Amino acid sequence: MPVVSHHSAALFACLIVTLCVSTASAAEPVDVVFNAKHDGTVQRYVVILPDDFDVEKPQSVLIALHGHGSDRWQFVKDGRGECKAARDAASKHKLIFVSPDYRAKTSWMGPAAEADVVQIIEELKAKCRVNKVIVSGGSMGGTAALTFAALHPDLVDGVVSMNGTANLVEYDQFQGAIAASFGGTKAEKPDEYKKRSAELHLDRLTMPVACTTGGKDRAVPPDSVLRMAEALKAKERPVKLIHRPEGGHSTNYADATEAFEFVVAEVVKAK
Known part of the structure; x- marks a missing residue:
């Protein structure tokens, strides 16, 4: 798998141009290294371009955020239902697939991780004709997707939280x-926890949101997401909740696919 580093806007532009014109790069994961504006540290994300990527055409991006204890490769390589569904959704709908470390194994979308994701989105928009961004993830990543959408509704057009x-x-x-x-x-830091709790900022979640939950999930209990989904429905927001009362801390392929299809359809309709 290619590894590409960029330490300036010029180098990042070269990366994108190289990916755009090379058919060999399409659908192949590229490991990108970048310097974080937040603190100057070296960070990484993986990008996979759709088969017929054309730099001259408008593009949509699907960002997949990994779970606790994993890294950027989880959604790129893992065969579990939610990961495969994310990859397949990106491939089917010809989305640029991006999987960041967002400060790697124990991120939980803190300030540094948040800044990294903002930087990735802004640089992609600067170098490609990106017009829609969907943020997704599972477990810690599902939490992070909701948090990031509540923090930056101006950058997010759809959310899939599993x-x-x-x-x-x-x-x-x-x-x-x-x-x-x-x-x-x-x-x-009570304000930091409130700031990053999507349920407490429903006014900012105006984009399509799909959530999957399990009634017997003990690692990340579903209660707050169930309340959030009902509150958003009451506000007539575009929401899909897939709740399995007997389910645990995972989402099967069929449910994950349904969640992605709902959000992609709503985002496309919004165009």
Whole structure:
């Protein structure tokens, strides 16, 4: 798998041009290294272009955010239902597929991860004709997708959240990792936890949202997402909730595909 680094806008432009004109690069994962504006550290993401990518045509992007303990390769390589469904949705609808580390294994979409995703989107928009962005993920990534959409509704046109939480104020697991990502505990940084809880910012979730949940999920209980989905429906927002009362902390391929198809259809309709 090619590894491409870029340390300036010019180098990033060269990367995109190379990918756009090389048919051999289409549908092949490219590991991109970049310098984060947030703190100057070296960060990574994987990009896969659709088969018939044309730099002159408008493009849509599907961002896939990995779960706790994983990295950018989870949604690129893993055969589990939610990962395969994301790849297949990108391929079927000819979307640019992007899978960031977003500060890797224990991110939870803290400030540094947030800044990295913003930077990736802005650079893609600067070098390609990107007009729509869908953010998705599973578990920690499902949480992160909701958080990022609530923080940056101007950058997000659709959300697919699988087995995530919408309320980090009440969520009580992985607290050490979340505190490290958020810069402190709930007691130390209460505003940070509120800021990153999508359920507490329904006014910002105006884009199509699809969520999958399991009633027996103990790793990330579904309660906050169920409440959020019902509240969004009451506001007549475009929402699809796929809840499996006997389900656990995973989403099967059929349900994940249904979630992606709903959001893609709504985003295309919105064009």
